[in-house]
Amino acid sequence: MIIFKKNVILPVFCENLPHMLNNYSKEDKVLLAVDCIIFGFDKEELKILLIKRDFEPEKGKWSLMGGFLKRNETLDDSANRILHHLTGFHNIYMEQLYGFSKVDRDPAERTVSVAYYALINIEEHNQELIEQYSARWFSISEAPKLIFDHDQMVNHAIRRLRYRTSNKPIGFELLPEKFTMRQLQKLYEAILDEELDKRNFINKINGLDILIKLTEKDMSSSRKGSFLYQFDKEKYDKKVEDGFTFKI
Amino acid sequence: MIIFKKNVILPVFCENLPHMLNNYSKEDKVLLAVDCIIFGFDKEELKILLIKRDFEPEKGKWSLMGGFLKRNETLDDSANRILHHLTGFHNIYMEQLYGFSKVDRDPAERTVSVAYYALINIEEHNQELIEQYSARWFSISEAPKLIFDHDQMVNHAIRRLRYRTSNKPIGFELLPEKFTMRQLQKLYEAILDEELDKRNFINKINGLDILIKLTEKDMSSSRKGSFLYQFDKEKYDKKVEDGFTFKI
DNA sequence: TCAAAAGTGTTCACCGTACACCCATGG
DNA sequence: CCATGGGTGTACGGTGAACACTTTTGA
Numbered sequence: 001m002i003i004f005k006k007n008v009i010l011p012v013f014c015e016n017l018p019h020m021l022n023n024y025s026k027e028d029k030v031l032l033a034v035d036c037i038i039f040g041f042d043k044e045e046l047k048i049l050l051i052k053r054d055f056e057p058e059k060g061k062w063s064l065m066g067g068f069l070k071r072n073e074t075l076d077d078s079a080n081r082i083l084h085h086l087t088g089f090h091n092i093y094m095e096q097l098y099g100f101s102k103v104d105r106d107p108a109e110r111t112v113s114v115a116y117y118a119l120i121n122i123e124e125h126n127q128e129l130i131e132q133y134s135a136r137w138f139s140i141s142e143a144p145k146l147i148f149d150h151d152q153m154v155n156h157a158i159r160r161l162r163y164r165t166s167n168k169p170i171g172f173e174l175l176p177e178k179f180t181m182r183q184l185q186k187l188y189e190a191i192l193d194e195e196l197d198k199r200n201f202i203n204k205i206n207g208l209d210i211l212i213k214l215t216e217k218d219m220s221s222s223r224k225g226s227f228l229y230q231f232d233k234e235k236y237d238k239k240v241e242d243g244f245t246f247k248i
Numbered sequence: 249m250i251i252f253k254k255n256v257i258l259p260v261f262c263e264n265l266p267h268m269l270n271n272y273s274k275e276d277k278v279l280l281a282v283d284c285i286i287f288g289f290d291k292e293e294l295k296i297l298l299i300k301r302d303f304e305p306e307k308g309k310w311s312l313m314g315g316f317l318k319r320n321e322t323l324d325d326s327a328n329r330i331l332h333h334l335t336g337f338h339n340i341y342m343e344q345l346y347g348f349s350k351v352d353r354d355p356a357e358r359t360v361s362v363a364y365y366a367l368i369n370i371e372e373h374n375q376e377l378i379e380q381y382s383a384r385w386f387s388i389s390e391a392p393k394l395i396f397d398h399d400q401m402v403n404h405a406i407r408r409l410r411y412r413t414s415n416k417p418i419g420f421e422l423l424p425e426k427f428t429m430r431q432l433q434k435l436y437e438a439i440l441d442e443e444l445d446k447r448n449f450i451n452k453i454n455g456l457d458i459l460i461k462l463t464e465k466d467m468s469s470s471r472k473g474s475f476l477y478q479f480d481k482e483k484y485d486k487k488v489e490d491g492f493t494f495k496i
Numbered sequence: 497t498c499a500a501a502a503g504t505g506t507t508c509a510c511c512g513t514a515c516a517c518c519c520a521t522g523g
Numbered sequence: 524c525c526a527t528g529g530g531t532g533t534a535c536g537g538t539g540a541a542c543a544c545t546t547t548t549g550a
Contacts, residue, residue, distance in 0.1 A: 023304075024357050027316040029277035032360060055271060068275040071358055075349040099347050099362045101323040109272050110319055112280060114347045182529080199531070200513065222528040223521040430502080447504070448540065470501040472547040 033106075033113035034078040035066035035150065036094070037157035038086070040122030041174040043183060045139040046190040047122065048154060049086070050146070052134035057108045058147040064154075065133070066113070079116040086133055088126035093173040094118035095164070098156055105149050113149075117157040119173035165191050169210060169246050172231040180218050180226040181205065188248070204248060210236040281354075281361035282326040283314035283398065284342070285405035286334070288370030289422040291431060293387040294438040295370065296402060297334070298394070300382035305356045306395040312402075313381070314361070327364040334381060336374035341421040342366035343412070346404055353397050361397075365405040367421035413439050417458060417494050420479040428466050428474040429453065436496070452496060458484040 038049040053063040067082045069075060075096060083092045097115040105111065122137065130136075138144070140158065145151065165171045171187050172179075185201045205211065212232045217225035236246075286297040301311040315330045317323060323344060331340045345363040353359065370385065378384075386392070388406065393399065413419045419435050420427075433449045453459065460480045465473035484494075 024279055024316070024359070027279055028319040030280050030317060030319070031272060031275055032278050032280065068272075069278060069349070069360070071276040071278070072351055074351060075347050075360065096347060099323050099344060101317070103320055103322060111272075112317070112323065180529090197513075197515085198529090199515080202530080203532090204512090219521095223523080224519070224527080224529050225521080226529055428502090445540070445542085446502090447542085450503080451505090452539090470547085471549045472500085472502050474502055 031109060031111040032069040032075075033066050033111050034069055034075060034082060035064040035113050035115050035153060036079055036082055036086075037064060037097070037115060037117040037154055038083070039117060039119050039157070039161060039174065040125070040137060041187050041190060042122050042137070044186060044190070045141075046187075047137040047139050048143060049120075049125075049130070049135055049137055050143065051086070052136075053147065054134065057106070061147045062144045063147045064115075064150045065135070069114075075114050075116075079118070083118055083120075086129055086135060087120060088129050089120070089124070092118050092120055093170060095160070097153070097160055100149050100153065102149060113153075115153040115156065117161060119161075119170060121174065121176055123176055162191055166248050167246055169231065169236060178214060178216070178218075178228040178230055180221065180228060182221065182226060184229070208246065208248075210239065210246075279357060279359040280317040280323075281314050281359050282317060282323060282330060283312040283361050283363050283401060284327055284330055284334075285312060285345070285363060285365040285402050286331070287365060287367050287405070287409060287422065288373070288385055289435050289438060290370050290385070292434065292438070293389075294435075295385040295387050296391060297368075297373075297378070297383055297385055298391065299334070300384075301395065302382065305354070309395045310392045311395045312363075312398045313383070317362075323362050323364075327366070331366050331368075334377055334383065335368060336377050337368070337372070340366050340368055341418060343408070345401065345408055348397050348401060350397060361401075363401040363404065365409060367409075367418060369422065369424055371424055410439055414496050415494055417479065417484060426462060426464070426466075426476040426478055428469065428476060430469065430474060432477070456494065456496075458487065458494075 040047045040049060049065065050062045051065050053059055053061055065082055065086050067078060067085075069078045073081065076094075079094055079096070080090065080092070083094065084090055094116050095118075097117055099112060099114045101112045103110065105113070140154075143154070146154070165188065171184065171191070174187060175183060181202055184205065185196055185198065188201070189196055210232050211229045214228045214230060216228045218228055219225040240246075288295045288297060297313065298310045299313050301307055301309055313330055313334050315326060315333075317326045321329065324342075327342055327344070328338065328340070331342065332338055342364050343366075345365055347360060347362045349360045351358065353361070388402075391402070394402065413436065419432065419439065422435060423431060429450055432453065433444055433446065436449070437444055458480050459477045462476045462478060464476045466476055467473040488494075
């Protein structure tokens with residue numbers, strides 16, 4: 001057993017340890033950026049929304065949508081603000097990903113960037129705003145090379161999205177409110193990048209018992225038409241309270 | 249009363265380089281802290297290493313070990329530096345957790361903190377350094393209330409540790425090089441906070457085929473003695489290359 | 497000889513997966 | 524009437540979980 005000395009504060013300070021200073025004034029400050037990987041789904045493919053950067057450095061190149069943290073906002077606030085600017089929406093699903101901090105990641109100035117990923121219903125984006133930013137949806141496989149370490153951020157986001165969709169029902173954020181089983185399956189196939197068996201998929205989803213089957217049909221995809229479903233958030237929340245864990 | 253310097257923005261860089269058309273100069277800069285949740289395991293319980301803060305604000309309270317990011321280092325560098333100061337070791341297993349950014353999280357000054365968690369072999373820590381910092385190991389359940397949002401960081405770290413130990417063999421970082429099956433099981437029980445069946449556990453571990461069973465026995469725990477094992481990193485790495493995924 | 501921990505296999509239930517045919521409809 | 528996508532159920536194997544007794548040896 002290890003014996004600890006209690007309450008001993010040695011007067012000898014380790015000089016190069018920042019926390020030992022009695023105020024923060026000597027510490028370096030940095031610019032803190034927030035960059036957003038914005039995912040959408042267009043019925044077949046997983047896409048990301050990129051902007052054409054209109055300022056130096058790297059002007060004219062494709063980039064994630066980003067901005068800098070302001071003094072009076074949290075990182076989440078900042079990501080929300082950035083997403084709002086580009087899409088016009090509030091309450092977008094988003095999650096903090098990771099902090100990227102290579103010293104020379106931005107050649108203009110030392111900047112640390114915290115990446116967020118967001119999920120939006122691709123049908124609802126605001127076309128005007130997107131044009132204002134020269135933004136464009138790219139399927140993941142056809143996306144251009146991005147500036148700085150943004151490609152790395154995107155890869156990180158895809159990994160996280162895969163993990164997250166398999167234990168939280170966030171996939172629905174990428175779909176319209178009403179969707180067919182087929183669309184849901186295609187979405188999961190796009191995210192997981194693998195084909196799924198139709199019957200097993202439907203059995204699994206129905207087994208979760210968190211969808212409402214509507215009487216309406218979507219007649220656009222076939223002659224027979226396919227039933228529309230809705231995510232039942234209330235039911236899901238209740239089940240989670242009772243110990244249910246989403247798993248797909 | 250100590251007066252802290254406010255966030256003074258010095259737009260020197262950009263003013264001296266007018267050809268660089270970036271608009272970074274108007275942006276706020278922040279102090280970027282790195283705080284480390286350091287886990288250890290003492291054969292029975294999962295523990296964290298806390299320090300008694302010896303400067304204002306919150307002097308004398310228990311806190312995570314932390315520091316500030318320096319201009320010329322990455323977040324990982326910074327975490328490594330901080331861990332090295334407290335433990336004397338390099339090459340400690342660590343992983344970035346999450347960025348905490350509540351505007352008033354540190355009452356002294358606007359600070360964003362990126363939390364890291366680290367795993368160390370509790371038997372190898374440097375007693376002198378730990379005393380210098382008035383540091384102490386606390387079992388998770390008996391840890392005191394921490395300053396700022398550090399409790400939240402710890403909770404986050406425990407969740408991540410649980411997840412990570414179930415898909416990467418990082419548990420071994422917390423054990424001595426040679427360990428018994430019993431110790432390994434106790435470790436997993438401590439991390440997952442649930443009891444495991446001895447036979448099932450051993451079958452599962454043996455099924456992974458990533459341990460070397462030594463001929464040595466640990467005679468300290470019983471009259472019969474129990475065989476010692478070692479993690480076979482080479483074998484594990486080879487298996488991973490061949491598509492093996494650790495899962496426990 | 498007894499106490500205390502080490503070590504060892506089998507059975508069963510459930511879940512994930514593979515797999516094929518009929519239905520409804522518009523053209 | 525036919526082409527197209529929609530919708531449905533079962534069988535099998537593998538994995539995870541439950542479960543109890545023997546071995547060793549120092550005191």
